[in-house]
Amino acid sequence: MQLHDMVEQVKSKEDLIKFISALRNNLDTQIGDWENSTLERYFEAMEAWMNDMDSYYVNTNQLVPDQPTWKVFADILYASKIYE
Numbered sequence: 001m002q003l004h005d006m007v008e009q010v011k012s013k014e015d016l017i018k019f020i021s022a023l024r025n026n027l028d029t030q031i032g033d034w035e036n037s038t039l040e041r042y043f044e045a046m047e048a049w050m051n052d053m054d055s056y057y058v059n060t061n062q063l064v065p066d067q068p069t070w071k072v073f074a075d076i077l078y079a080s081k082i083y084e
Contacts, residue, residue, distance in 0.1 A: 010074040046080035
């Protein structure tokens with residue numbers, strides 16, 4: 001299963017743990033797909049995406065979360081991989 005598909009399936013802590021494992025494996029095996037492959041760049045992208053994340057949810061016809069869920073956390077981690 002692709003990472004973008006896995007993110008949609010995150011509903012629990014266990015799902016998030018599996019997703020984080022897959023994300024880490026993806027970094028090891030597909031580093032070329034990562035815009036932010038260093039910890040510094042990853043955290044920078046995370047901060048930027050979190051500042052803009054309401055727009056993501058609006059633009060994808062999703063409710064803007066007022067409280068984080070396991071899926072929102074997965075969205076943040078996944079977006080930080082590629083967000084510029």
